[in-house]
Amino acid sequence: MIGMLNRNLKIYFRDKTAVFFSLFGALLIIVLYALFLGDTMTGSIEMNVDGGFIMNSWVMGGLIAAATATTGMGAYGVMVNDEANKNYKDFYASPIKKSSIIGAYLLDAICVSTIMTLVTFASAEVYIVANGGDWLSVKQVFQVIGVIFLTVLSSCSIVCFICTFLKTTQAFSGCSILIGSAIGFLVGAYVPIGHLPNSVQNVLSVLPCTHSAALLRQIMTKTPIEQGLSGAPSVFIRAFKEELGITLKIGNTPCNTAIHIAFIVGSAVLFYILSLVRISMKKRR
Template identity: 35%
Template sequence: MRTIAILTGRNLRLFFRDRAGVFFSLLSALILIALYALFLGNLQVDNLTERFPDAASSDIHWFVNAWVFAGITMITTLTTALAALTVFVDDRASGRFSDFLVSPIRRVELILGYLLSSFLISLSMTVVILAVGQVYLLTQGSPMMTASEAAETLGYVALSSVAFAALSSFVVTFLRTAGAFAALSTVVGTVIGFLAGAYIPVGTLPDGIVNGINALPFAQSAMLIRTPMTAQALSALAGEEGQAADAVKAFYGISAHVGEFEVTAGFAVAVLVAVFVVFASLGARQLARRIR
């Protein structure tokens, strides 16, 4: 355990030492904030104003802000988990694995060091983004999440972080250079916003595309995180239950269906657990092959 802790600490220091790398790991979240600040936010406000003409403007803005930051929170769990593994790619490209193998460090300890550091970086940076979002809501005159909602959100964030850290650890084993890793990070950072339904609500897309997106763990993770983060705002806007509330949930990805199948919270949690188990196993196997 001590060796794993040392390796994890080393990976954390290397990641946070690269300020540019830390910034670019949050680039997708920053782009999403800019898009909504410039024009997408107004589009959603106008859309909800048409649907709920009697709703207070403050409630509409509250819901849109909460929904946007929920999407940003989900995106951060993936982009930072992937960015954290730049240390692995650098170690492989520079030949440091040879140095590790002649030292009294076992392969399993190296693997756990990479996986654990990826999870911790994802979790810590996402919590920071989550806190920033709550402070922003407070500055806009909207209440923050309750203690139970915050605890539920943190649980979903932790689950998403560990699942996407495992997924990322598997994907990076196929990369040999820092350039390839940078290209992958750019693609993931661009695409993930669409797959999570964060750039535009899934309700604006054709049914076939919506079903495909909702079948992926990214949209399901976003659904889980949105549920507690938007609960109060949704209740103020459309009520806790009823057709209006159900329509808003489906349109904004707070609930999800694949055809006639309803993606429940329990199912989404099971999917993320499965992602962790499967890709942690595959990733560990691939990492062990690459460390030589």
């Protein structure tokens, strides 16, 4: 599996254009937010204080969660190319285990997504501080990195399963655009979850990416909320967090950290198994 992983990484990083656009897609959202959306979103939330630090941290938490999927998707181009060029027949004819084949593709995406998402996180922090915010503490930085790693595992497993159904590069390109467009809404990066209909909120509350975004936001908005809303009633702060998707509920049950992690890790395991099943079906054909 290590040999196949090295092959996949070399193929991916050999295409400098693909690497650039994979990272550029995530950073572009930060640029667009800085130029066009920042003031609008800050002004859309009624607060008696300057909400820039709070809203910037909130948005960046969602964008980091979204980046794990969009950057990981780019790495699966190698897998789809192998499918389109029928290279997989050579793999299946060899003594390589199917778990090693899918594992190599998955590890490739995990490596790429982790690197790209960490760059996105660093860029987000620079943006927050440049606009009057504070740096995260060392403890918070490591907490964010831990959540990023778990989210990468989940996102890459889900995207891997999706890519097992793609047989052409054209289908892969279309799917990449679809995922890139949808993921921002699924994590509540553009519209606060509390502004959506209850039926939509119920659907989002069971998606692993929404739980990832909630965890990241809990870490990244902790200090700004403590500073900006220090004199606000606890009832207001609780409602504020629910409106922005910083805290989630499944039905009437509030989600704690253990529930968030269970959704993220559970989805990673589930979709890895489903991907193995798909690969096994292809091998039999």
